[in-house]
Amino acid sequence: MKNRTLFLSFFGVQILILLVAISFVTFYTWFTSRNAFYRQWFRELRLQSELVSTLLPDDNNTLDKNAVQRLFTRISHAESHRFTLVLPDGKVIGDTQADPDHLDLHNDRPEVRDAIQNGRGFQRRYSASLGMMMLYLAERMPQHGPLQAVIRVAVPEQTLMRELNESNRYIIMLVIVVFLGALVVSYWSSLRIIGPVSDFQQGLQRLGQGEFSCRLSIPDVPHLSTLARSINQTAERIEHFIKALDEERNLRTLILANMARGVCAIDQTRIVRDINQSAKRMLGLGNSETVTGVRISELVRHPGLLNLIDSSETHADPIEREMTFGLEQEMLLNVRATPLADMQGQRVGTLILLNDLTLFRKLETVRQDFVANVSHELRTPVTSIKGFAETLLDGAKNDPAACERFLKIIVRQASQLESIIHDLLELSRLEDGSAALDKQHIALQTIVMGAVELCQHSAREKKVGLAVFCQKEVEVVVQPGLIEQALVNLIDNAIKYGVTEANRRVEISASCVDHMALFSVRDFGNGIPKNHLDRIFERFYRVDKGRSREMGGTGLGLAIVKHIAMVHNGTVSVSSESGSGSIFTIQLPV
Secondary structure (H helix, E strand, O other), X not given: OHHHHHHHHHHHHHHHHHHHHHHHHHHHHHHHHHHHHHXXXXXXXXXXXXXXXXXXXXXXXXOXXXXXXXXXXXXXXXXXXXXXXXXXXXXXXXXXXXXXXXXXXXXXXXXXXXXXXXXXXXXXXXXXXXXXXXXXEEEEEOOOOOOOEEEEEEEEHHHHHHHHHHHHHXXXXXXXXXXXXXXXXXXXXXXXXXXXXHHHHHHHHHHHOOOOOOOOOOOOOHHHHHHHHHHHHHHHHXXXXXHHHHHHHHHHHHHHHOOOOEEEEEXXXXXXXXXXXXXXXXXXXXXXXXXXXXXXXXXXXXXXXXXXXXXXHOOOOOEEEEEEEOOOOOEEEEEEEEEEEOOOOXXXXXXXXXXXXXXXXXXXXXXXXXXXXXXXXXHHHXXXXXXXXXXXXXXXXXXXXXXXXXXXXXXXXXXXXXXXXXXXXXXXXXXXXXOOOOOEEEEHHHHHHHHHXXXXXXXXXXXXXXXXXXXXXXXXXXXXXXXXXHHHHHHHHHHHHOOOOOOOEEEEEEEEXXXXXXXXXXXXXXXXXXXXXOOOOOOOOOXXXXXXXXXXXXXXXXXXXXXXXXXXXXXXXXXXXXXXXXXXEEEEEO
């Protein structure tokens, strides 16, 4: 449809110009040829009138009517024109097509009057005697001297029009041929131009829609081919430029998306222009896509953040503060606001950087607790050993009973100190990866029964029953000694802290579910409060510190279990309810 409209617009203008030009040329040709034809006839009539005037008999400047009539009769047989001889008084004495005696006076005829007055007269008028349009030429005889008569020549206009119409037919035929030829040439040239122009239009529309891989075909028309090559070169440069911009944008997007830090850019009206996923998570915006284009005060209603932005807008240097975000899960963030400037150094917005300090502060707290706990754990036995040794030196060594009792206490405290040091070394070995893992195919039952056997003695002393539930003929690839040690730690803890007078029973189970080996130790004691579950596997973390030390625990058993599971690419978890006991589970890939 567009091609047709374009063709009609282009071709229609050419047809209009062609019609106007041919019409003008045709009219000019017709007008000039008509005038030339009339002039030619005027010359011919003048020559004939002069010829007839020379043939008229003249005796002493008088005209003999009979002689004139005889001459006009002869002329009528040889010539189709009408000749009339009029005397000065208007009387007709000779006529080739009518009887002179029956004709009226002709001195009132316009051409006769013009001839008498001016020597020659020419008129186109209707002839009442002949009943048709005639052309009249009248000449005075003679041209100089006394007037003798007026010779008039007349020819029917239709005779002249027949010749003129014949000429006009040839002109019309020629005009039609020229017009048709010009029409064909114009149509062909229009198609030759409109085809490439239409292709240009479609190609440029595709380029305008972003299809920069589109290339225009090269037409045969020289100037259009040059234009097409220029457009293709421009499209190629734009395509390369767009690809470079897309690659740069994608790289920037990937960098921002994978940054641990949150990044948020706002303009001077505080509308969010760009934000990465980490910033959305830290600010509690989820995965919403309708973040950009919205004021930050509508997204985050945090007074501290908005106050920081206010302060940044009045300072040229970066400003940073620590803030707490989140209701369900509290996060500690370091927020830094930096001015954004354009190439001319004019401020166009603010860049907000967010750094999550929650884990860092938690690790710092754990480190501080660890230092405090390890210091306390080591100081207790050392203080006891030093105190009882000083007591012995002060004279208690002379009392055999007191000396023996003090020495047993020193030995027990030294054993506690040795256990702590041993567990610390074991834990360090597991953490730094120096522990060699000699993995073997071994049955679950073998590992579980080995750990139960090692704990039987302490279980009998505490009068605790050990119940074992284990799948047979199921093997795992593990370091048997480490897994056995982890199970011993869990069973020993259950015996020490997970039994009550009403239920002195511990269940140990092992099974394979979904290609995962599960080792579980369940007790039926008082359970672990929920506020302790997140930190239960930390070093020296105790739920009941006094009772743990009385039982001889080092506070490192569960931490060792956790790292044994980790070196096997597994996990350890705990579930507990107050008054219902606890379940510790080790999951290892088969």
